Amino acid sequence: MTPTTTWYLVLAAVLFGIGAVGLMVRRNPLVMFMCIELMLNAVNLSFVAFARAFTDIDGQTAVFFVMVVAAAEVVVGLGIIVSILRNRPGATVDDLSELRG
Amino acid sequence: MELLVFVLASIMVIAGAVGVIAARNPVHAALGLVLTLFGVAVHFVAMEAHFLAAVQVIVYAGAIVVLFLFVIMLLGVDRAEDLNVEPFRIQRPLAVIIGLSLSGLVIAAVVRGRSTLGTMGDDSAPGDENIRALARNLFSDYVLAFELTSVLLIVAVVGTVVLTRRSRRPEVSQ
Numbered sequence: 001m002t003p004t005t006t007w008y009l010v011l012a013a014v015l016f017g018i019g020a021v022g023l024m025v026r027r028n029p030l031v032m033f034m035c036i037e038l039m040l041n042a043v044n045l046s047f048v049a050f051a052r053a054f055t056d057i058d059g060q061t062a063v064f065f066v067m068v069v070a071a072a073e074v075v076v077g078l079g080i081i082v083s084i085l086r087n088r089p090g091a092t093v094d095d096l097s098e099l100r101g
Numbered sequence: 102m103e104l105l106v107f108v109l110a111s112i113m114v115i116a117g118a119v120g121v122i123a124a125r126n127p128v129h130a131a132l133g134l135v136l137t138l139f140g141v142a143v144h145f146v147a148m149e150a151h152f153l154a155a156v157q158v159i160v161y162a163g164a165i166v167v168l169f170l171f172v173i174m175l176l177g178v179d180r181a182e183d184l185n186v187e188p189f190r191i192q193r194p195l196a197v198i199i200g201l202s203l204s205g206l207v208i209a210a211v212v213r214g215r216s217t218l219g220t221m222g223d224d225s226a227p228g229d230e231n232i233r234a235l236a237r238n239l240f241s242d243y244v245l246a247f248e249l250t251s252v253l254l255i256v257a258v259v260g261t262v263v264l265t266r267r268s269r270r271p272e273v274s275q
Contacts, residue, residue, distance in 0.1 A: 003107040005218045008144065009211040011111050015118055015137075017204030022122030024196035030173060034121050034134045037165065041141050044153075052148045053218050057234045060150050061243055064235070067153075067160055068250045072257035074165050078172050079261035085176045094188065 008049035016042035027092040029081050033074065040070050106147050113140030131169045138162045152232045 019038030026032055044063045051059025085091055113136055120133025138161045145154035239247055 002103045003147075004215075006211055006215045007107065008148070010208050011114065011144075013204045013207035013211065015114055016207065017200045018115070018118040018122060020203055021196050021200035022118075024199065025193055026122060028127060030127050030169065031121070031124075031130050034130055034169065037134060037161075038118050038121060038137060041137065041161075044157075045141055045144060048145055048148050048150045048153065051150070057238045058242075060153055060231075060235055061238050063150075063153055064156070064239065065243075065246060065250065067156060069253065071160060071165060072253050074168060075257045075261050076264070078168060079264040082172060082176065083264050089176065 005049050005053040009046050012042040012046040012049070015039075015045065027094060029085075029091075029093055029096075032093065033077055033081070037070065037074070040066060103147065106143065110140045110143035110147070113137070113143070127173050128170065131166055131173065134169070135162050135166050138166070149231055151229075152235050 016039050019035045019042060022035035022038065023032055026035065044066055047059045047063045047066070051057060051063075084096065088095065117133045117136030117138075117140060120136065121130045124130040124133055138157060142154045142157040142162070145151075145157060
């Protein structure tokens, strides 16, 4: 009995759900960022599973680009978090509500 | 054998993810993230995506998590937060319901459409065939996107430096 594509997709769905719940429940901006990484990894997992199922390398190329964009996004996001938390240590996302338009 | 690898790596992924959202200390959450990323890398190896598995370990577990840990240590937010404080009492049950329904919808769609997926091909390519195929695809069909990612990375680096720079002059407005 070998794992099929469906198993990987179900695992990716569960991982995405855990990341989404964490994003909605936690208030520390750093931990929320980690939950976004969880969701990106879930999508990467399903991309690779589809690439394997259809024997098409395009899915793996998409994962490559997702990783690049995730790295850039983490760098900019952590820069914003550092510059916010430097002025007001211990701020949660609720304290930053004046960022809304 | 493949079943054992799948089960063990899936346990790593799920346990790490639960650790990320349940850990009170942000450092522990980052370590849970490392566990999840390694589990996903094991899945990549099992699905013959050798290059992406290496990039996953090097870029995600090596660079991104270390960046997280740097920021946690730099800001001194590594003390445990009290998870029992909850401003909106409805938020947690609602979030769990939404998360479960999100996963449930995707799983239902996957299970309904599983007949179109077929069986996973057992095309164990020898040696470095995966890297060759990926490079051929990346530098022919997607070469413009590849070049654009270099622009993206430059913009991200410059933007971060500008964002985190302290101005030398005293603030006038404050």
